[in-house]
Amino acid sequence: MKKLLVLFIMAVLTVGSSFSQNKKLPSVKLKTLSGKTVDISQIKNNGKPIIISFWATWCKPCKVELNTIAEDYDDWVDDTGVQLIAVSIDDARSTGRVEPYVNAQGWDYQVLLDPNGDLKRAMNVNNVPHTFLVKNGAIVWDHNNYSPGDEKELYKEVLKFAK
Amino acid sequence: MKIKLLLVLNCIFLGQYFVLSQSNENNVDLGTFSGNIQAIAQYYQEDTLINAALPEQLMGFNGFTNLNYNRGNFSAGVRFESYLNRLEGYPVTFTGTGLGYRYANWKNEELDVTIGSFYEQYGSGMILRAYEERQLGIDNALDGIKVKYPPYKGIYLKGLIGKQRYQFIDGLVNGNGLVRGVDGEIDFNELIDTLADSKFRLIVGGSFVSKFNNDNTTPDYILPKNVGSYAGRIGMRYGKFRFNGEYVYKCNDPYPDNQDDRFNYIYKNGEGLLFNLGYSQKGFAIDLSAKHMDNMLWRSTNVSVGPTDLMIGYLPALTKQHTYNLAATLYPYACNFRGEIAYQADIMYKIPKKTKLGGKYGTSISVNFAASYVPERNFIDDMNTSRQSYQTSLFAMTDSILYQDINIEIKRKINKKLKFNINYFNFIFEDRAVMVAKHHELIHAQIAVLDLTYKINDHHALRFEVQGLWTQNSKDSITLNGGETVIRKEDQGDWLFGQIEYTFSPHWYVAVLDQYNYGNSVPEQRLHYALISAGYINGPHRFSIQYGRQRAGVFCVGGVCRAVPASNGLTFTLTSSF
Numbered sequence: 075m076k077k078l079l080v081l082f083i084m085a086v087l088t089v090g091s092s093f094s095q096n097k098k099l100p101s102v103k104l105k106t107l108s109g110k111t112v113d114i115s116q117i118k119n120n121g122k123p124i125i126i127s128f129w130a131t132w133c134k135p136c137k138v139e140l141n142t143i144a145e146d147y148d149d150w151v152d153d154t155g156v157q158l159i160a161v162s163i164d165d166a167r168s169t170g171r172v173e174p175y176v177n178a179q180g181w182d183y184q185v186l187l188d189p190n191g192d193l194k195r196a197m198n199v200n201n202v203p204h205t206f207l208v209k210n211g212a213i214v215w216d217h218n219n220y221s222p223g224d225e226k227e228l229y230k231e232v233l234k235f236a237k
Numbered sequence: 238m239k240i241k242l243l244l245v246l247n248c249i250f251l252g253q254y255f256v257l258s259q260s261n262e263n264n265v266d267l268g269t270f271s272g273n274i275q276a277i278a279q280y281y282q283e284d285t286l287i288n289a290a291l292p293e294q295l296m297g298f299n300g301f302t303n304l305n306y307n308r309g310n311f312s313a314g315v316r317f318e319s320y321l322n323r324l325e326g327y328p329v330t331f332t333g334t335g336l337g338y339r340y341a342n343w344k345n346e347e348l349d350v351t352i353g354s355f356y357e358q359y360g361s362g363m364i365l366r367a368y369e370e371r372q373l374g375i376d377n378a379l380d381g382i383k384v385k386y387p388p389y390k391g392i393y394l395k396g397l398i399g400k401q402r403y404q405f406i407d408g409l410v411n412g413n414g415l416v417r418g419v420d421g422e423i424d425f426n427e428l429i430d431t432l433a434d435s436k437f438r439l440i441v442g443g444s445f446v447s448k449f450n451n452d453n454t455t456p457d458y459i460l461p462k463n464v465g466s467y468a469g470r471i472g473m474r475y476g477k478f479r480f481n482g483e484y485v486y487k488c489n490d491p492y493p494d495n496q497d498d499r500f501n502y503i504y505k506n507g508e509g510l511l512f513n514l515g516y517s518q519k520g521f522a523i524d525l526s527a528k529h530m531d532n533m534l535w536r537s538t539n540v541s542v543g544p545t546d547l548m549i550g551y552l553p554a555l556t557k558q559h560t561y562n563l564a565a566t567l568y569p570y571a572c573n574f575r576g577e578i579a580y581q582a583d584i585m586y587k588i589p590k591k592t593k594l595g596g597k598y599g600t601s602i603s604v605n606f607a608a609s610y611v612p613e614r615n616f617i618d619d620m621n622t623s624r625q626s627y628q629t630s631l632f633a634m635t636d637s638i639l640y641q642d643i644n645i646e647i648k649r650k651i652n653k654k655l656k657f658n659i660n661y662f663n664f665i666f667e668d669r670a671v672m673v674a675k676h677h678e679l680i681h682a683q684i685a686v687l688d689l690t691y692k693i694n695d696h697h698a699l700r701f702e703v704q705g706l707w708t709q710n711s712k713d714s715i716t717l718n719g720g721e722t723v724i725r726k727e728d729q730g731d732w733l734f735g736q737i738e739y740t741f742s743p744h745w746y747v748a749v750l751d752q753y754n755y756g757n758s759v760p761e762q763r764l765h766y767a768l769i770s771a772g773y774i775n776g777p778h779r780f781s782i783q784y785g786r787q788r789a790g791v792f793c794v795g796g797v798c799r800a801v802p803a804s805n806g807l808t809f810t811l812t813s814s815f
Contacts, residue, residue, distance in 0.1 A: 097269055100307065101344070109424065109440050109472055111393070132558040138690075145598075166362035167554045170481070170513045171583070174522030178585035179601065190358045191368070196312075198273035198303060198814040204777070218812065219774045222690065222698035223742030 097213045099126075100196035104161070104186040107173045114159075114186065114193060115211060122155035123214075123235040125228065126206040128188075128199050130164050131171045136203040137179075139220040143228075144181055150229065154236035158183045163194050163202060209235045268308025273777075273814035275371075276300040279324055284805035287764060287786060290325035297324035300334075301371065313341040318405060326792075326801040328374040328543060335408030338378060349385040354378045354409070357397060359420040359444040362551035363485040363509045363533065364468040367401070373792065373799045375545045378402045380411050391427030395420040401537050401547050412547045414450035414537030440472040448549060453539040458502050458624075460539055464490045466507075466550075481513040485533065485550070491624070492534055493541045499616060500575055503626040507532035510631060511553055524583040526555050529632050531576040531612060544574075545799075555581040556607040556642055561660060561686045562752070563706040563734050566790035568666040568674070568682055570607070570640045571798040578634040579609035598650040605644050611637040638679075641665040653692070660686040673791045673800055674728045681709040681727060696742045704734035707756065715758055723758060731756020747771040752788055778813040 101115040117124065129136035140160055143150070150156050160183045162172045169189050176185050188194055197206065200218065205228060207215040215231045217224065279297045281290060298321045305314035316338035320331045340353035356378055359365040369376045381399020388394060396419045403412035422442035426432045447465040470483035487507035494500040508531055515524040535550035536542070552572040556579075559565040585603040588595035613635050614627035644662040651657065662684040668674040689701045708727040715725045736750035752766040766788045772781030789803040 097271055098307075100312075108438055108474060110427075111424070132560060134560050165368065166358060166366060166551050168558060170515070170524065170526065171557075173479070174515055174517045174524045174583060174585055177517035177519060178522040178587055178603070180519045180587060190356055192356075195303070195356075196305070198271050198305065200273050200275050200812040200814060204814075216777045216814075217743065217774075218777050218779050218814070221740035221742040221746060221774075222692050223696040223740075226695055227743045 099208050099211050099213060100193070102193045102196050104188055104193060107176070107185050107187070112186065114161075117157075117159065117184075119155065119157045121210060122157070123232055124208040125156060125158040125232070126161060126197075126208060127158060128161050128163055128194060128197075128202045128204045130162060130202055131168050131175050132164070133202045135220040137175075138222075139203050139205070139225065140181065140183070141179060142222070142225050144179065144183075146225075146229075147182060150232065154232050156232050156236065160185045161188050161193055162186070163188050163191060163199075165189050165191075207231050207235060266308060268306055268311075270304065270306050271815060272302060272304040272314075274300075274302045274811065275813075276809075276811045277324060278809045279804070280807040281325065281804055282806045284786065284803075287766070287788070287803040287805065289786070289805045290802040292322065292325060294322055297322055297327075299324050299327065299331075303338075310345050311341075311343050313339075315339040320405065325804060326799065328545075328799075330404040330406075330543065330546070331374060332405065333407035335405075337376070337402070337405050337409050344385075347387055351383040352381075354380050354402070355383045355397075355399075357383060357395070357418075358551075359395070359418065359446070360442060360468055360470045360483050360485075361481075361511055361553055363483060363511065363530075363553060364444050364466055364535075364550055365416075365418050365420075365446045366548075366551035368551075373545070376402050376405075377546075377548055379416060380409070381416075389428070391424040391429075393422045393424070401549070403542075403547055412450075412537055413452050414448050414547065416446065416448050416537050416549055418444060418446035420444040436476050438472075438474045441470070442472075443467070443469045446549065448537045450538050455502075458491060460491055460502075461489065464488050466535065477516055477518050479513075479515050481511075483509075483511050485509045487533060487535055487550075490535070490539070492536070492539055494575075495541065497575075498620075499626055502624065503532070504624045505532050505626055507535070508631075509533045509553075520587040520589065522583070522585045524581075526579075526581040527632070528553060528555055528577075528579050529612070530572075530578075531629050533576070534574045555579040555609070556640070557583075557605045557644065559644075559662070561684070561688075561702075561704055562750075563704045563732055564644075564660070564662050564664075564684050564686070566788075566792065567706065567728075567732075568664050568668075568680060569791050569798055570609075570642065571671050571673075571791075573609070573611075573639055573670055576612050576629070577609045577639055578612050578632055579607070581605070581607040596649060596651065601646075601648040603646045605642070608641040609639045610634040611639060637667075638665050639667045639670050655692075656690045658686075658688040660684075660688075662686075668728070671798075673798065676711070676728050678711060678727060683707050698740050698742070700736075700738040700740070702734070702736040702738075702750075704732075706732040706734075717760065725758045726756060729754055729762070730758050744774055745772070746774075777815070779811070781810045783808040783810075 099115045101113055103111050103113050164172050203220045204218045206213050277299045283291050300319035302317045315336055318337040319334040323331045338354040340351055342351045356367045367377050367379045379399035383397040385395045398417045400411040404410040425439040445467045449463050453460050466487035468485035473480045489504040489506050491502040491504055511528045513526045536547045537549055538547050554572055556570040583605050588600040590599035612629050613633040614629055616627045619625055642664055647659045664682045666680040668677045684706045686704045691699045711725045711727045713725050714722050716722045733753045733755055738748040740746045749769050754764050757763045766786040768785035770783035784807050786805045790801055791798045792801050
């Protein structure tokens with residue numbers, strides 16, 4: 075039985091990875107900071123790319139990443155039409171911290187709350203930060219972790235898919 | 238037989254792969270597989286100096302693989318888990334290898350039905366929160382059925398029934414108790430068209446959760462088999478102001494308490510009240526919270542189990558979750574399950590950029606104050622009759638501090654290359670309530686942190702971190718080996734921490750760190766804990782390796798803590814998603 079499972083997983087890994095190019099953004103309902111319910115798969119950006127960045131108020135590299143992007147975000151939007159959605163995985167303890175933090179930092183991102191981890195699980199996120207690039211509802215690129223300079227890699231991809 | 242089966246299965250998969258890829262060219266949607274993997278292997282070495290964990294098998298391994306299939310409105314998935322053997326410090330109820338989670342879900346625009354394992358939260362979680370905190374070994378997933386349905390715009394209904402995940406022994410082991418719950422929420426701005434664009438927003442919700450369990454057949458007491466709880470919540474906002482509140486009430490639900498007779502099998506009802514008031518605008522935010530929790534331990538069993546086992550409700554934590562090592566792992570906040578009264582205030586301000594004080598890029602300042610106290614309890618002598626044990630009133634508290642945390646953070650970018658982050662923390666920590674420190678006493682600690690990042694160029698960066706922790710002198714003195722008598726510092730005394738990290742975006746990092754207990758009152762215990770780690774990241778895949786000593790500490794997420802023993806050895810970690 076166990077061997078079967080291992081084999082099953084290995085087989086699916088091969089199949090799964092060959093399909094990852096076509097992975098679609100899952101349909102999951104999340105709340106905005108003001109309490110409105112939105113389905114993430116329904117967010118359209120007129121065919122322009124969307125960045126989905128998973129973060130939390132207790133995650134330092136996440137905040138560094140989003141604050142670094144915030145410095146150039148206006149230029150990114152003007153030049154490519156990209157939209158960034160920051161999905162907070164803060165749980166029952168710290169969801170109340172999200173809005174004050176976002177406003178105090180002055181982020182212009184759309185912020186969604188995922189306290190129950192529904193989108194995190196649906197998008198197979200292990201840990202934060204994890205950043206996805208989505209175009210026309212399909213995931214075209216993703217990256218786990220953040221080190222200074224990673225935002226340049228992300229922007230390269232944004233430019234590639236903005237055309 | 239087994240081999241045959243394996244072969245057949247392999248053929249099926251290879252065949253399917255073929256079919257799937259072929260039909261995909263014809264644009265027939267056969268669905269997608271996706272998933273993730275996390276594997277941690279730790280090799281332990283003997284280290285008697287730090288009393289390091291050394292299991293007989295010399296190695297620990299925790300592995301998790303999630304696998305999800307999705308096609309149109311349908312999705313299903315499994316999580317395969319392995320504890321071979323579990324990492325040291327992980328709950329002992331996790332052993333073996335097998336399936337720990339499996340579900341199937343169907344949803345359209347309105348109806349959403351899940352069967353099998355699922356997670357859920359009602360309101361702030363005080364009445365119901367099924368969640369996974371893998372790093373702590375918490376997983377109280379419900380196993381049953383969950384339905385969500387919005388009968389009318391702006392009205393959201395949820396219902397569930399199931400058993401809770403309890404242990405893992407070569408697979409999921411559920412507890413015996415049943416959990417049943419319903420939750421409703423009305424968003425008035427969606428419900429009433431004329432309010433759609435109003436500055437005033439109002440959301441009202443309520444839940445009812447009950448349990449049934451027959452676990453405890455103690456002859457001494459007649460225990461309720463069915464216990465109900467209800468909660469009401471409100472969320473309001475007007476422009477930049479917002480207010481949230483939730484009240485939860487739980488009918489009498491006696492638990493054993495082996496440490497204190499006054500809380501042992503008491504028939505008092507439990508209640509909890511949580512408030513949050515905030516104002517925020519661009520560059521400034523202020524946030525105030527308060528809570529009163531009394532006797533709100535809420536499990537699907539009435540027998541004595543591990544501290545985080547079979548929890549239905551969540552005891553909310555009103556403190557900031559710290560990430561700097563010394564601030565996070567020596568004296569962290571943990572919720573008092575008998576009850577506590579707590580307050581928190583946060584102020585965040587960003588001094589605008591291009592000002593004298595703010596500098597070219599602006600400066601962020603955040604101040605946080607949190608404190609929790611023992612509630613005022615008037616004990617009544619009724620343990621032979623009604624067993625209410627004590628009376629409380631909302632927000633009536635004593636001056637006995639359980640935990641106090643005052644901290645300030647200043648963050649500033651000096652130029653394109655250099656950024657810094659300065660932190661100061663002041664803790665008061667009542668270890669007689671938590672029992673995680675070396676000395677169970679009231680501990681006063683101050684911590685300072687300097688964190689510098691220097692960007693060498695677009696891809697290379699260096700980060701330096703220095704931390705110091707200082708505790709007060711205690712009331713005792715100790716006699717050292719040389720015969721000299723000195724005043725003992727609280728708990729383990731003073732610490733220094735240093736770290737250098739080099740990152741090469743987007744693929745590599747290497748870090749060296751050392752923790753030094755230089756101010757321990759006992760000279761023989763002034764030990765170094767040095768660690769080196771390196772990692773490789775490629776897209777969603779990440780591999781890291783770590784070697785050295787790890788200090789015994791307390792690992793906490795969301796006010797729930799786990800003590801981790803000291804260890805010495807080599808750790809490999811792989812995480813990947815596909």
